[in-house]
Amino acid sequence: MPELPEVEVVRLGLEAHVLGHPISSVEVLHPRPVRRHLAGAADFAARLTGRTFTAARRRGKYLWLALDDGDALLGHLGMSGQMLVQRPGVPDERHLRVRLSLTPQDGPELELRFVDQRMFGGLALSDGGAVLPPEIAHIARDPLDEDFDDSAFVRRVRHSDSGIKRMLLNQGIVSGVGNIYADEGLWLARVHGERPGSRLSRADIERVLSGCRQVMLEALAQGGTSFDALYVNVNGQSGYFDRSLKAYGRESEPCPRCGTPIRRIAFMNRSSYFCPVCQPVPRVRRKPAA
């Protein structure tokens, strides 16, 4: 499940491999991943053909490839998306959805392939989106962005009665954090995800932020190992998941800090994992007497 670190690894791989090579053809094999391109698949293909990528950028879990004329190819990996850089002739992946053929001035042809089993992700051509696509103007900066405003985040959290995990997952407040890293960051900070923002101290919120940063930087360090071989590791998977998670997916296993079994609860149609001792469940707030 690609969250910020996985998307950043993909961005680094794209930056290393696809910039400066004219797009010679575009093939859309399934309409759904280009559904956000309202003019349709044929227009999507026609408008990309002949153009060249000049930069690979990211905000949160969105990434985009700037084009030489100020537009951009905007992408999101959704739940299962991958960007693969392949030589032509390598057999198509089972869930290959879009193929961009690139023709470098010198050197062999390349393909940028968008592969996505579940098709929650997608690609679109963003008019004027080279610097920041207008389609994602509502997406907040992510905690690894040097311009992320910690004190504004703290203020916003403390002015809301929403649970802290809900706010971590709200990409309009802070981007890049998904269910997995939210649980890990909260575990590191020893804060329960259902504690209302308004009842957290400044220090609590700062610990949550730094917890999220820590776990995302660790994942990035593990996932960003080698992408200069072809058959790029531009795939939205980091080796982080199985190895280093402390809480997520570890129901009934001992908390690495105190040994208490990790608990799982339903949350927003998904799961939350936490240590009931390190991260005490907030006392249920009683409604004011009528």
Add this chain to the structure above:
DNA sequence: CAAACTACCTGACTGC
């Protein structure tokens, strides 16, 4: 107007 809910998708897995 913010918060909460639902649709979108496929494949791995579980239980009968």
Add this chain to the structure above:
DNA sequence: TGCAGTCAGGTAGTTT
């Protein structure tokens, strides 16, 4: 063996 049901979860759109 087969098949229905459940789960995974980011985002946008809808409802409350």
